Amino acid sequence: MYDKINETVEYIQKITRFKPSIAMILGSGMGNIADEIENSVSISYKDLPHFSISNVEGHANKLIIGDLCGKKVIVMQGRFHYYEGFSQSEITYPIRVFKKLGVEDILITNAAGGCNKSFKPGDLMIINDHINMSGSNPLIGPNDERIGPRFPDMTSAYNKDGIALIKKCASKLDIKISEGIYMFFSGPSYETPAEIKMASILGADAVGMSSVPEVIVARYCGMRVYGISCITNMAAGISGEELNHNEVIEITRLTNSRFSKLVKKLIEEL
Numbered sequence: 386m387y388d389k390i391n392e393t394v395e396y397i398q399k400i401t402r403f404k405p406s407i408a409m410i411l412g413s414g415m416g417n418i419a420d421e422i423e424n425s426v427s428i429s430y431k432d433l434p435h436f437s438i439s440n441v442e443g444h445a446n447k448l449i450i451g452d453l454c455g456k457k458v459i460v461m462q463g464r465f466h467y468y469e470g471f472s473q474s475e476i477t478y479p480i481r482v483f484k485k486l487g488v489e490d491i492l493i494t495n496a497a498g499g500c501n502k503s504f505k506p507g508d509l510m511i512i513n514d515h516i517n518m519s520g521s522n523p524l525i526g527p528n529d530e531r532i533g534p535r536f537p538d539m540t541s542a543y544n545k546d547g548i549a550l551i552k553k554c555a556s557k558l559d560i561k562i563s564e565g566i567y568m569f570f571s572g573p574s575y576e577t578p579a580e581i582k583m584a585s586i587l588g589a590d591a592v593g594m595s596s597v598p599e600v601i602v603a604r605y606c607g608m609r610v611y612g613i614s615c616i617t618n619m620a621a622g623i624s625g626e627e628l629n630h631n632e633v634i635e636i637t638r639l640t641n642s643r644f645s646k647l648v649k650k651l652i653e654e655l
């Protein structure tokens with residue numbers, strides 16, 4: 386793994402000497418902010434050694450490196466999902482590459498179903514903790530102590546100062562945002578109403594099919610993590626309506642300008 390990471394990093398550094406300090410992984414339909422990056426270099430996943438390629442609609446499969454709001458950033462336009470058949474280790478490979486490139490802060494976003502009944506589609510939620518219901522973990526397997534500890538702590542997986550900062554940014558921009566716990570299901574089927582009832586009883590405010598493996602590996606590597614969910618629908622059984630991916634894409638599209646403003650403000654303040 387260590388040698389593979391070095392190969393990917395060398396490939397990127399041959400294309401650009403840019404040293405990003407902030408990484409962003411953007412959820413379905415939330416990739417537009419990458420278009421605002423200045424002096425950008427774009428690298429297709431297919432050209433990157435040891436990278437996977439996602440087949441999900443709304444994911445561009447590109448790394449964008451450049452300047453955003455005065456900061457050096459690297460953005461994953463499109464992420465890998467457990468439900469696509471990748472292992473959680475494959476999904477999180479880019480995080481290890483980012484660490485080696487010098488990234489210290491990572492913003493991870495996703496589309497999620499709301500199981501907190503006070504939420505509405507289009508709401509934004511700061512993730513303040515998670516529950517991993519996937520039955521797996523991206524760190525299963527041999528550990529390389531040069532990268533991180535065997536048993537990484539997850540007490541403050543989502544940076545406490547970061548949560549306060551996102552709230553401050555949202556308030557300055559007059560954007561409503563709540564905070565809550567994200568529960569990770571493998572998907573790809575949406576949850577059943579019974580599973581959502583369980584999720585709520587266990588303390589989840591939102592459910593989704595991504596982010597948790599990336600957060601675990603980012604913390605393992607010692608990065609500061611910030612998480613934001615866009616609530617695209619009420620989770621199964623809450624509103625009684627059936628769920629579909631088009632609705633998820635449509636709501637993220639409608640939320641994009643608010644979401645981008647918030648993200649840019651956060652990047653500026655980090």
Ligand code: HPA
Binds near residue numbers: 497499576619628633
């Ligand atoms: N469940 C799981 N993942 C999701 C949902 C949902 O309701 N909405 C968007 N991603």
